[in-house]
Amino acid sequence: MSKTNKLIITLPAEFDLGQNIAFLGRSDRESLFTIENGLVLKAFATDGGPAVVSIGLQGDVLEANVLTGKLDAKGEAAVSTYIRDWFDLDNDIRPFYKMAAGDKLLKPLTKKFFGLRLIGIPDLFEALSWAIIGQQINLAFAYTLKQRLVENFGESVKYNDKLYNIFPSPKAVAALRPDDLRPLQFSGKKAEYLIGIAQKFASGELSKEHLLSIESREQQEKLLTSVHGIGKWSAHYAMMKSLKDYSAFPVADVGLQNAVKVLMKVERKPTEKELLQMAKNWKGWEGYATFYLWRSLY
DNA sequence: GCCCAGGTGTCTG
């Protein structure tokens, strides 16, 4: 009998697991975790090998249980940090709610989805990959492409006869050729961008640590958009989902535009200019506002 | 068949 690791994750007051699970469950094609009976199950790559972890509510804290594999102290710290980042637990979102209370568009959303946190993608390589996959295609197809990438080039662990996938490492993707991805129905450009970014991560030219060491958001954006395949939208997407920039604002996002259109009950999508005008009230919280607006679409 | 999709790079005026 091996001892099972159990991690306790403390929670802020403005947190509702049901709301966050509802967001996580938005696609039935998600390939990187599963949701069962109020528990989130996900595989993690650790130095000691892959581990499947369940995350669920236990009283007023989250409890993470290691189901297979074993975590040393370093692994436990890494998984705890990942979960805190994933659910954005170390951020005081009261100022966001305060701002939203005075905003026609956001007020009903913060009421309806109270306790929803900006669900992140802690791994920057995964965040940028997902941005590239999602460019200019519908979300359903994007999930299909991600699933094929993950299943073909990522590791997986079995638990209870089910496979739990881990997003492919930069090294694994860096070794691919576009012709490896074309049969999975990646366009030539997506394949080229994805492999190029993987190579930059594998070589150390790009890293989350380095991006985070840059204090100026403008400089972060500039560095990100200097990479082939990362435009303004993808840079802001990664900044809000991975770099904890709550003011990141992917204005060109068609989902965001549609959400505003629906909520305002108007015939056409707002222009970028109109969105920027609207977002003047959101200063510092554009990323959170965007996230709640996306949530309104499901 | 047609329009749209969680865009980007490149070219042109």
Next chain:
DNA sequence: CAGACACATGGG
């Protein structure tokens, strides 16, 4: 610096 356009492929 703004605007037009090619790219690429599935979903509805």
